[in-house]
Amino acid sequence: MDILNDISKAIIEASTTLSNDKYDALRRAIDSEENENSRWALKQILENYQVAQKTKFPLCDDTGIPHVIIELGSDRQITGELLNQIHEGISLGLNSLPARPMAVKGNEVERIEQSEGLFDEPGKLSPASILIDNVNDESTYGRDISPDTLNIHFLLEGGGPEIRSKTFRVYHKRSFENVIDTACQWLESSLKMLGCTPSIPSIGIGRTHFEATSLLLKSIAYGNLNNQNQHEEAIADRLNQSGIGPLGLGGRTTVLGCYLNIGCQRASGVRIVSIRPSCFVEPRVATLKLE
Numbered sequence: 001m002d003i004l005n006d007i008s009k010a011i012i013e014a015s016t017t018l019s020n021d022k023y024d025a026l027r028r029a030i031d032s033e034e035n036e037n038s039r040w041a042l043k044q045i046l047e048n049y050q051v052a053q054k055t056k057f058p059l060c061d062d063t064g065i066p067h068v069i070i071e072l073g074s075d076r077q078i079t080g081e082l083l084n085q086i087h088e089g090i091s092l093g094l095n096s097l098p099a100r101p102m103a104v105k106g107n108e109v110e111r112i113e114q115s116e117g118l119f120d121e122p123g124k125l126s127p128a129s130i131l132i133d134n135v136n137d138e139s140t141y142g143r144d145i146s147p148d149t150l151n152i153h154f155l156l157e158g159g160g161p162e163i164r165s166k167t168f169r170v171y172h173k174r175s176f177e178n179v180i181d182t183a184c185q186w187l188e189s190s191l192k193m194l195g196c197t198p199s200i201p202s203i204g205i206g207r208t209h210f211e212a213t214s215l216l217l218k219s220i221a222y223g224n225l226n227n228q229n230q231h232e233e234a235i236a237d238r239l240n241q242s243g244i245g246p247l248g249l250g251g252r253t254t255v256l257g258c259y260l261n262i263g264c265q266r267a268s269g270v271r272i273v274s275i276r277p278s279c280f281v282e283p284r285v286a287t288l289k290l291e
Contacts, residue, residue: 003082003085003089003290004085004088004089004092005089005092006089006281006288007085007086007088007089007090007092007093007152007288008089008090008092008093008096008153009093010152010154010286010287010288011066011089011090011092011094011096011097011154011156011286012056012093012096012097014154014156014284014285015050015058015059015063015064015099015153015156016053016055016056016057016058016059016097016279017052017053017286018049018052018059019043019283019285020226020229021224021225021226022200022225022256022283023046023049023239024226025045025200025225025226025256025257026042026049026198029198029207029253029256030042030043030046032252032253033246033251033252033253034252035122035245035250035251035252037249037250037251037252038245038246038247038249038250038251038252039251041245041246041247041249042198042246042253045198045246045280046266046283048213056097056168057097058097058099058100059281059284060158060279061100061283062063062100062157062158062159062160063097063099063100063102063122063156063158064155064157064158064159064282065102065125065127065128065156065157065158065159066090066125066127066128066154066155066156066157066173066247067125067127067128067131067154067155067157067217068086068090068128068130068131068153068154068155068231069130069132069133069152069153069155069218069221069255070130070131070132070133070150070151070153070167071133071145071149071150071151071153072132072133072134072135072149072150072153073135073137073145073146073147073148073150074135074147075147075148076147076148076149076150078132078150081244083130083213086127086130086152087126087127087199090123090127090154091123091124092123093123094123094125095121095122095123098122098269099122099125100266101119101120101121101122101124101125101271102118102122103118103119103121103122103124103125103199104116104117104118104119105118105119105236114144116121121255130231131214131217131218133218135147135149141149148291150289151287151288151289151290152287152288152289152290153198153221153285153286154285154286154287155217155220155221155283155285156282156284156285156286157282157284157286158279158281158282158284160194160195160196160279161194161276161277161278161282162276164190164191164193164194164277165190165271165274165275165276165277166186166190166274166275167209167213167270167273167274167275168272168273169172169272169273170182170183170268170270170272170273171269171270172269172271173282174268178273179205179271179273180231180235181270182273183203183205183235183273183275184235184238184239186238186273186275187201187203187235187275187277188242188278190275191239191242191244191254191255192242192244192248194277194279195248195279196247196249196279196280196281197244197245197246197247197248197253197254197255197279197280198245198253198254198255198256198280199227199239199254199255199256199278199279199280200255200256200257200258200259200278200282200283201235201239201255201258201259201275201276201278202214202216202219202220202223202237202258202259202260202261202275202276202278202283203219203258203259203260203261203273203274203275204217204218204219204262204263204273204274205260205262205263205264205265205272205273205274206263206264206265206271206272206274207263207264207265207272208272209272209274211263211264211272212263212272212273212274213274215261215262215263215274216259216261216274216275216276218261219259219260219261220276220278220282220283220285221285221287222260222261223261223283225256228257228258229260230255231260232258232259232260235258235260236256236258238253239254239258240252240253240254240255242254246280
């Protein structure tokens with residue numbers, strides 16, 4: 001029963017709490033922003049975070065779709081019982097927030113058409129399929145990982161960024177710069193339409209659409225704005241030159257940073273690139289470490 005409560009608390013934490021690295025990045029943005037209106041918007045965003053964390057209210061009315069990444073060390077195992085507990089704990093957490101009811105009733109056609117309406121309980125919203133990650137993968141961002149690791153990462157993914165996301169092939173032309181330039185062009189276009197900037201955009205580059213999107217999700221779970229590599233910094237600098245700014249008000253703070261996750265590649269002329277321009281309440285992530 002304790003693990004159900006722990007999972008429920010993790011969902012609430014992801015929905016209501018700002019991570020330390022994002023808080024630091026927002027403070028830096030407030031200090032450096034010269035546009036008066038944009039600086040005011042950033043301060044209001046920070047105040048929204050502080051109120052949500054204090055009251056345990058969701059950071060946004062769109063409380064997001066749960067995504068789960070299990071980080072599994074070589075000496076650990078997972079069971080069907082644990083997977084069932086994850087689903088049950090997520091439902092408990094969504095009902096306890098309370099989250100916004102978003103689960104659609106009906107069969108396949110009725111769910112697409114939304115003709116039967118919504119369930120009243122927020123907990124009826126099922127998470128996406130669980131992603132199990134090998135901790136020996138290079139996408140763990142250099143963190144201290146041991147064979148005894150069993151971490152469960154909970155991500156809450158909102159609808160606005162999903163509408164502006166894209167996963168597509170890029171002809172790489174044997175050029176890293178060409179692939180990154182294409183991803184930045186996509187992001188520049190999507191950030192103009194996002195509305196709720198500043199963003200922390202994520203980029204995953206892999207061999208298939210599934211892999212690229214998985215790499216993107218892992219970058220959100222593992223990324224740290226206080227530990228950006230040179231490529232992430234360069235992408236953030238370029239996107240901030242767009243002048244979109246907080247809430248589209250202009251200025252130098254279109255993004256607070258960037259997450260870039262490049263996986264294995266295959267011998268071909270294309271790379272599959274997935275981008276997601278998170279809104280300013282994201283990433284919403286919490287981690288449960290099981291000893």
